Amino acid sequence: MHRSRFSGRRLLAFCSCAAVLMAALPAAADEGYPTKPVRIIAPFPPGNSSDVAARFLGEQLAARLGQPFVVENKVGASGQVGAAYVAKADSDGYTLLMTSTSATISPAIYKSMPFNILEDFTPIVRVAVAPMVLLVKADAPYSSLEDFVSQLRRDPSRYTYATAGTGTIQHLAIAAFLSRIKTDVLGVPYKGSPQALTDLIGGQVQFMFDAVLSGRPHVESGRLKALAVASLGPIPQMPGVPAAAQSSLPELKDFEIEGWVGLLGPKDMPPGVTQRLNRAITDILTSPEMQDRLAKANIAVAPVNTPQQFAQFLRTDAKRWKDIVEAAHIPQE
Incomplete structure (x- = not known):
């Protein structure tokens, strides 16, 4: 009887230790990740x-x-x-x-x-x-974001904007921007940013928002002009380009698309x-x-x-x- 109780205690202790070890196995296996x-x-x-x-x-x-x-x-x-x-x-x-x-x-x-x-x-x-930047053709007659918005409001039918496709961040950045300044402009969706940038450089469309990743090289080459970054302040990737949120346009206060x-x-x-x-x-x-x-x-x-x-x-x-x-x-x- 005494022997049976002793064996039972040993079995209980063994099971408890086993349970602890099993619980630790996933953590140990995770520390070995990856194995392939x-x-x-x-x-x-x-x-x-x-x-x-x-x-x-x-x-x-x-x-x-x-x-x-x-x-x-x-x-x-x-x-x-x-x-x-x-x-x-x-x-x-x-x-x-x-x-x-x-x-x-x-x-x-x-x-x-x-x-x-x-x-x-x-x-x-x-x-x-990935910060977004507002781009126009290099020789576009806008000296600032404020000047651009003023001309856009004066005759929006003269303008079209490019996007990298419906529902892309380029599209929604423009949508948010136009909603803020309460202006309707015709949009032209492309299959991707490269095609949209090509037509912007060629003058087939007048403006677009794009990621700095793809837009900055065209600004540095002189083919496009950056009017503003869609951020709360200037960004190091686009030196000298003002932030839309810091413009004199109250509608764009806190405007940030990233x-x-x-x-x-x-x-x-x-x-x-x-x-x-x-x-x-x-x-x-x-x-x-x-x-x-x-x-x-x-x-x-x-x-x-x-x-x-x-x-x-x-x-x-x-x-x-x-x-x-x-x-x-x-x-x-």
Whole structure:
């Protein structure tokens, strides 16, 4: 009887230890991540800000974590093809999505989506921000943003603006701008920013908002003129260009349109893997080398953020674009 009780106690103790060890296994396994190559899906073509950030980070992550981080471009439907692919992937952290502002814009534009950006993904880290700039042809007769708005209001029928497609950040930046100054202008959607910029340079359209990443080279070459950046203050990527929010136009007070790039994984990724990626990327982004490389690509490093902060940012950004779409009376597709 005594022997039986002793064995029972030993069995209970063994089971308790086993339970503790089993509970620790996922954390230990997460610390060993990655044990094989990781894919980063970029849902836009090469050269896009999300693609550039993915390739920069992939190279650095491979060096730090000891496994290849391979960037794959799966493009289409304003980033929805690549995002939907990752949403259906295994939640083990080996298929990731380097997405951008389109992820929070699309729900405001499309009635039906193949995923829910706020529910079907695990936010990891916001990587970079992409300021927007108002561009006109180099010889356009506007000396300032105020002068441009004055002429635009005087005869809006003389003007057309370009976008990189319906529902893109370029489109909504213009929509928010025109809504603020209470002016209607005809828009011309293109298949992408390069085509829109080509026609702006050629004079087929008169103005557009574009990311500094793609717009700045044309300003530096003298083919386009930057009237203002859509930010609360001047930005280092566009020296000498004033901020729209600091103009004398009260309608544009606090006017800020900024794109972003961020890394997400499928829903229910292991917290340990998420934290490991967040820590590694944060270290990379705060290094002078990475900041310099992104600056040369006209991308600004995002403020240091946790997965929880990135999740809150996504909720806030999705609401902001919904409000802009509603204020501009843009019908859902």
